[in-house]
Amino acid sequence: MTNTVDALSAQATQLPPAERLEVVERILDSLDQPDAALDTLWANEANDRLAAYRRGEIKAVALSDVIAKYQATAPR
Structure with missing residues (x-):
């Protein structure tokens, strides 16, 4: 320092x-x-994931399942 x-x-x-x-x-x-370049990267990623979902390449996961998964592995 x-x-x-x-x-x-x-x-x-x-x-x-x-x-x-x-x-x-x-x-x-x-x-x-704000970082315009980073915002663009995230927007592209979101669009790619949505397109893959619509093509049936990936499935959606219920929010409750995601929360349960991370609560089970969170340090206490």
């Missing part, structure tokens, strides 16, 4: 929990920027 990161981290840990959370939220928000 750089000296700046170390200093900011040390300062942040001295803040009350609510203010630390605000700092974290602001940092995460700054990372959540």
Whole structure:
């Protein structure tokens, strides 16, 4: 880590929990920027999957089945 990161981290840990959370939220928000190229890739993927479904190449799975699968494997 750089000296700046170390200093900011040390300062942040001295803040009350609510203010630390605000700092974290602001940092995460700054990372959540739109990416047109990524959006295009996801749109193409979704269109490809829908086309494969319509051609009968893949089947749909009930949402309840997906949730049950991941709940069963989630760490507790």
